[in-house]
Amino acid sequence: MRLSITLARLLVAGAVLLPVGLAADPAQWASGRDAGFGFRYAYPQATFAPIEGDSKPSFHYFVSPDSDAKLLFGAWSNKEGRTPEAFKQWLIANTEGYDEVTYLPRGRTWFVLSGYRGDNIYYEKVMFSCGGHVVNVFAIAYPVSERAQYDPIVERVEDSFKPGPGC
Numbered sequence: 257m258r259l260s261i262t263l264a265r266l267l268v269a270g271a272v273l274l275p276v277g278l279a280a281d282p283a284q285w286a287s288g289r290d291a292g293f294g295f296r297y298a299y300p301q302a303t304f305a306p307i308e309g310d311s312k313p314s315f316h317y318f319v320s321p322d323s324d325a326k327l328l329f330g331a332w333s334n335k336e337g338r339t340p341e342a343f344k345q346w347l348i349a350n351t352e353g354y355d356e357v358t359y360l361p362r363g364r365t366w367f368v369l370s371g372y373r374g375d376n377i378y379y380e381k382v383m384f385s386c387g388g389h390v391v392n393v394f395a396i397a398y399p400v401s402e403r404a405q406y407d408p409i410v411e412r413v414e415d416s417f418k419p420g421p422g423c
Contacts, residue, residue: 284300284301284302285298285299285300285301285412285416286298286299286300286301287416288316288329290314290316290329290331290420291314292313292314292331293314293331293390293392293419293420294419294420294421294422295314295329295331295385295392295417295418295419295420296416296417296418296420297316297329297394297413297416297417297418298412298413298416298417299318299327299409299413300409300412303320303322303325303405303409304318304319304320304325304327305318305319305320305321306318307319309328312330312332314330314331314332315328315329315330316328316329316330320398323398323399323402324376324397324398324399325396325397325398325399325402325406326396326397326398327395327396327413328393328394328395328396329392329393329394329417330392330393331390331391331392331393331419331420332390332391333389333390333391334384334388334389334390334391337388338391339384339388340362340363340364340365340366340367340382340384341362341367343382343384343391344360344362344367344369344382347369347382348369353373353378354369354371356371356372356373357369357370357371358370358371358372359371359379365383365384365385365388366381366382366383366384367381367382368380368381368382369382372400373397375399375400375401376397376398376399376400377397377398377399377400377403377406378395378396378397379395379396379397379410379414380393380394380395380396381393381394381395381414381417383417383419385419385420385423386419386420386423387423389423390419390420390423392417392419392420394413394414394417396409396410396413
């Protein structure tokens with residue numbers, strides 16, 4: 257009896273962890289490093305394909321061919337000298353789509369804005385590096401109906417996204 261309960265628990269745990277395990281499989285992920293600012297990132301190459309962006313230097317755009325999911329990584333010089341908190345407040349006040357923010361953790365040099373835009377979930381992490389002189393951003397948006405597929409991807413992408421080592 258005890259063995260069957262343990263086996264049942266393992267099967268349930270395996271079923272719950274399977275999507276996370278697939279999302280975390282390093283063999284299915286591509287990594288990149290921006291030539292301009294040096295930030296690093298990784299993404300699941302079976303889920304996202306790179307596309308041409310709007311010719312902003314140091315911005316990398318990706319879309320899912322099977323979904324409405326979009327992903328981007330980028331960086332720019334903080335010429336305005338904004339602090340993370342000031343930039344977050346500016347973003348919320350001056351950019352559409354921040355009406356339903358449901359998650360907003362922050363640290364001394366970073367913040368996250370996440371929530372809903374219509375039928376999509378968005379997650380945006382902004383990190384300040386080089387003593388606040390560089391702003392690095394990772395953003396993803398995906399349909400609410402595909403949350404089970406994309407939430408584990410967000411975790412892995414967020415863990416891989418690192419500002420450049422030099423200034």
